[in-house]
Amino acid sequence: xxxxxxxxxxxxVHEGDTVTLNCSYEVTNFRSLLWYKQEKKAPTFLFMLTSxxxxxxxxxxxxxxxxxxxxxxxxxxxxxTGDSAIYLCAVVGPGTYxxxxxxxTRLKVLA
Amino acid sequence: xxxxxxxxxxxxxxxxxxVKIECRSLDFQATTMFWYRQFPKQSxxxxxxxxxxxxxxxxxGVEKDKFLINHASLTLSTLTVTSAHPEDSSxxxxxxxxxxxxxxxxxxxxxxxxxxx
Numbered sequence: 001x002x003x004x005x006x007x008x009x010x011x012x013v014h015e016g017d018t019v020t021l022n023c024s025y026e027v028t029n030f031r032s033l034l035w036y037k038q039e040k041k042a043p044t045f046l047f048m049l050t051s052x053x054x055x056x057x058x059x060x061x062x063x064x065x066x067x068x069x070x071x072x073x074x075x076x077x078x079x080x081t082g083d084s085a086i087y088l089c090a091v092v093g094p095g096t097y098x099x100x101x102x103x104x105t106r107l108k109v110l111a
Numbered sequence: 112x113x114x115x116x117x118x119x120x121x122x123x124x125x126x127x128x129x130v131k132i133e134c135r136s137l138d139f140q141a142t143t144m145f146w147y148r149q150f151p152k153q154s155x156x157x158x159x160x161x162x163x164x165x166x167x168x169x170x171x172g173v174e175k176d177k178f179l180i181n182h183a184s185l186t187l188s189t190l191t192v193t194s195a196h197p198e199d200s201s202x203x204x205x206x207x208x209x210x211x212x213x214x215x216x217x218x219x220x221x222x223x224x225x226x227x228x
Contacts, residue, residue: 036216043155044219101156
């Protein structure tokens with residue numbers, strides 16, 4: 001059965017800290033992995049990763065995929081209170097557009 | 112970027128009544144939309160795949176007679192929760208993809224918080 005697991009489940013840090021969120025997967029015929037940020041309502045897109053070892057960056061956020069380890073990490077540097085959210089990892093295989101979501105990591109950044 | 116509009120954002124209904132939730136793709140056509148359910152502090156659980164002009168595909172354990180999905184046009188999918196019960200109270204979110212923006216994944220609607228009393 002396809003599975004996506006994120007760790008930690010929750011995390012509390014102080015502003016300025018750097019955090020690393022993990023996503024591991026067991027998915028038949030992996031095609032891509034996506035990271036989303038969910039605050040109060042809809043998840044918003046952060047990154048899509050398809051190739052192993054290529055880092056994607058957007059401001060203080062970066063992410064990389066390791067196909068050998070079947071995992072991805074999402075880094076957030078110099079965290080701000082606005083980074084507080086649930087971070088969701090989703091994996092999709094070929095031939096289907098269904099996303100398999102991970103458990104999510106709830107991040108809280110304290111001022 | 113692609114925008115998906117979902118209405119209503121919040122609804123309270125009495126037990127036994129039905130509730131319809133709409134999901135519209137704005138400025139793009141979506142042959143496929145997805146409906147998710149999210150319980151508090153949990154991740155998104157895929158309920159069904161909505162296919163324009165054909166029957167929806169439901170995930171295992173999701174009652175198709177309970178959660179009716181209609182995808183009558185390329186820009187609109189509806190989810191109707193029939194004979195709602197308190198245990199149906201949840202956050203429901205739809206998603207769709209603009210095929211011109213496949214590198215950005217699916218766009219999600221803003222969600223509907225359903226409370227059944």
